[in-house]
Amino acid sequence: MIEIIDQAFKAVFGAIGIAIFTIIFGLLYKGIDRKLAAHMQARVGPPIRQPFWDVIKLFSKENIVPEQAIGWLFNLAPVIALASSITIMLYLPIGSFGPILSTEGDLILILYLLMIPSLAMVLGGFASSSPYATVGAQREMVLMISYEFPLAIAIISIAWRLNEANVQNPFSLSSIASYPIWNNVGILGILGLLLLLVILVIVTPGELSKIPFDVPEAETEIAGGLLVEYSGRNLGMFYLADAVKTVAMATIIVTLFFPYNLSPILNLSGYVAYITDFLFYLLKVFLVILFSVTLIRVGVARLKIDQVVSTYWITLTLISLVGLVLVMFDKVAISRGWI
């Protein structure tokens, strides 16, 4: 009984802590992203604390629900989006802190949880009964269908390879974090994993609706799309959900591919180790965001929805299948002693 209470206590306070942490750092990363993008475009850009002011302002402004909208669904969507984004973070290890919640199938759960913020946005878009939002919602659904396939291939092949390397619970993120995938594969596997890493980096802007895959929001085309009718608190919550999801997506990549920590190398222990690993984790997340969001979004134009689908379904799926085959072949090669 005491054990259950203890666990519940840990879960509740851990969840609150994680929520506060991801919201603050999500906004901070957003600010850094905007500043860096501005410098790349030869602009001064907003101060790094700008996203915080944006959120404070949004939350203090009037929340308008369109007359034609389905009120409860319209108001519920941002809450679902934010809550599910934070829930993803509960399953992810942060630095050398283990995940707060864990099951045997974390990875599968996360694949589904990643869809929920997008689904909430689709719901909100349809509920707002604006033609722009409807187009945006349709596009978001198409986008979801597109990136899901390469994303699933990438994640499943990693879990499968760990399973073949006799790792217990290969779908659990804590075991993925403790058995870095790179240590368990041969040269072919490393090539395959590199391809899968590229896939995840390119899936990230789609997952987060960033250029070139920001078709559901496409400012110049459909004037903000899904979010066109949102204002005030609701828009603020979507903004927070986006910030949290960015951190979550980056953390997934970090956990899958770069779960290394500094403390074992530097022989640290106690609080110093926790702090070092945490800072190192923040750095890793920053690098992932830099490469998968900032650099991509300043470097390319927005694609059309059919081009998005063909990019994900043909190009990226093929690349990820090649990665999968390489990883599989690596296992065969190692077990037969070819390399």
Place this chain on the structure above:
Amino acid sequence: MKVSYSIPIGPVHPALKEPVMFEFEIEGERIVNVDFKVGHVHRGIEWIGMHRKNPLQILPIAERICGICNISHPFAFCIAVENAAKIDVPDRAQYIRTIIAELERIHSHILWAGVAAHEIGFDSVLYLTWRVREKVLDLLEYLTGNRITKAMFTIGGVRRDITKEQYPKIREALDFYKKSFEKLKHVFLDDKTVKLRSRDCGILTKEDALKLCAVGPTTRASGVKKDVRVDFPYAAYGDLDIDYITPDILTGEVRGDVYDRIVVRLLEVKQSVEIIEQCLDNMPDGEIMFEPKVAKLLALLKKTSGDGVGRAEAPRGEVIHYVKMREQDTPYTWKVRAPTYNNLMPWIPMLKGEQIADIPIVAASTDPCLSCTNRVAIVKDGRKEIVTHEYLHKLSVEKTRRLIG
């Protein structure tokens, strides 16, 4: 069965820099039908001009018809008045006019390139191109005293000379643009995503371009050889070596899509640089004004009776000003036809069959300038009226009779 739905784009929308109202009928993402309405920024400029101002006072108004074509409109107006009053413009003034007009073309085309990049979500290129554009604005400020509305033109000449001491700065800017041309060409024509968005998008066939009387880069990108500077040379263009710019010069083929319009505008920037260089090399000496004394000039204009047409090749195409004088202080009639007026109808064949995502870039690809275009708005008792072709034709016949009579 697919159900079509309608999407309104405009009058105010992030894709549109000026108000125009599109009504799209959409099936899924594909545009089935499109209609548009203009007239949201009608300012009655001609009326202000022709009933209240003498020709010299109209010049600043003509300059403000459009913020970007602020040289083409006074240019055409000056030519029209000079035609009516039989004024001979000194050669040197003609060359200076040409230089300023070409500088305007450089700034306008580069501005357009930035807007086009923004429309397809490529903001980095927007900032890059607009930074490149700063140089020509600085040069214009150096030469004319102003970045935008330059107040350079006057009836019978120009108001400021371009002296030999100013040449090095002009040449420096021209060299800068020759260098940036390669850079811009690389960014716009070789970039994969730009090509994905602009190739085979918003096609205007040569037949449609001819049938709908499209003008400027819009029509030249469809392979129609139409350019006032070559067809009916004005100012110094007759002396210069200048030819039509069509996309096949660079790519070897004409498709009439957005990509071709980018090609034409980029090549025209290069052509403008060459034209200015020719002007600098061949600049004749002499006066820059037909009559420097304003009172004397106005007296002459007051005695004028007759009409004149001024045509100039604005960055967007042919702009026409018609002026009729009847021995009065103010012109009896002043009629402006901006290039965008001709480039409105081609939107329909361009947009039909394209996707929603193409709307901004296709609409922007003709470089519409709606404040130039809006000449009439009919609102009666709060109701909008739709004017048919026959009715408009009847009105124009009546107006022509009235002007002749």
